[in-house]
Amino acid sequence: MKIAIIMDPKDNVATLLSDVDKDDVVQARLGEKSTEEQVNEPIRFGHKFALSRIGKGENVVKYGEIIGRATQDIDKGYHVHVHNVESLRGRGDQR
């Protein structure tokens, strides 16, 4: 089974260790524990998918820390990346 890594129990995203297709079920590992998660669109190696629904404006959490904010609703199992996440830091455009 394809593998994804969850870095911290607080995370709402997992990082894929291989390319996945729509409807693939992956083993999402958090330390010694793991769960099975369905991915709902093709996503590449190294990219992230949502472990639960992340509403527009909600924080995206990886490594147990906030890595950005959702710019649109992201359903469980969908790709989480620059098309639907914005950084909160060093934003000269939002002074």
Add this chain to the structure above:
Amino acid sequence: MEFSGYQRNDGRVGIRNLVLVCAVVECVEGIARKIAERVKSAVAVTHHYSCLHLGNEQVVNTMVGIAENPNSAGVVLIGMGCEALRPEIFSERLSGSGKPLEILSCREMGGTARTIDKGIEIARNMEDDNRALEREPFPLDRLVVAVKCGGSDATSGLAANASLGVAVDHLIRAGSPVVFTEPIEAIGGEEELYRRAANEEVRTRIERVISNEENYWKMSGARMEFMCKGNIDGGLSSIEEKALGALHKTGSAPIVGVLENSARKCERPTVSGIYFQDGTHLEAQAVTNLAAAGAQILVFTTGVGAALEGLITPTIRVCGNPTSFAQMKADMDINAGTIIEGRESIEEVGSRIFREIIEVASGKKTKLEGLVPGVFDIYRPDPRLDSLAGISRRL
């Protein structure tokens, strides 16, 4: 645990015997490069902040830090003869190091061709003298290790940086000072750095470095791209995510100091532990700053397979992405992609990196050493911008 290196007159320990051919002003850069081409152990140290720049103190501090680096076993300073940054400004600061030092003025020599010939002769003599130097064993507290990442992707936090973090923990236990920099890549990772600050003063200085950096890039007219194409293609979505992955390379030990790197001074580590150096994320300039702070060796982690070698710091490249490693195997010193493939643990790769650091420090050549001249460039924040942004580099 020991490594073998060369004892210098100032008590520091080199891991290579390089002759530094330093152009103190840009109009003699070509002369320095020609000399370095003709002498095997010579490297050209050049910069492009000429006579009419304001506030060149940081340039001098960095050049002096580089010339004093223990990998330098001889310095040839070359000037045109009419520059503002005269060779004597450097030689006065360098005299305490006890390194072989010569000054050449192009005007006094009677032009470029004669300066090149004389420079080659001097550098070759220094090289000959250096052949008599012998390695001796030293404890690891004499080895300053720099860590830097570049060409990060989603594997960086999982493999290359994670395993380097393990190696750094080994180094700290063995007594080495370890230095990291890139303030911009701490943006979003502050909480971890604050937690690891050895005391309140260190915490305050970390805070100052990061807020300076953020202010610098938030100025009106700045259009900063924190992320390169490779970062985004590789799965990193924000500077925060990149920063958190990047910090893994510093392991888990307390941060014992913040190194000021400014027009006022270029600080060096004084005790064992992790140090955060103020400076830049720009690759060549960051590597130069780390060497100016006295690092003898650099460990460079990558996901996309970036092949970077420092000019005076032998560089161990660690690649955490199996696909990149397969492509760039010829240039990568350590394969950390085995972690992603499930063939090795983070701890196992970390131990390999630690052993490689000792071997390279003791003379083993890295994959790129001697193949191409390494990168070198001087970072100098513009004092006018600092002033406009209300930034004080005094930490």
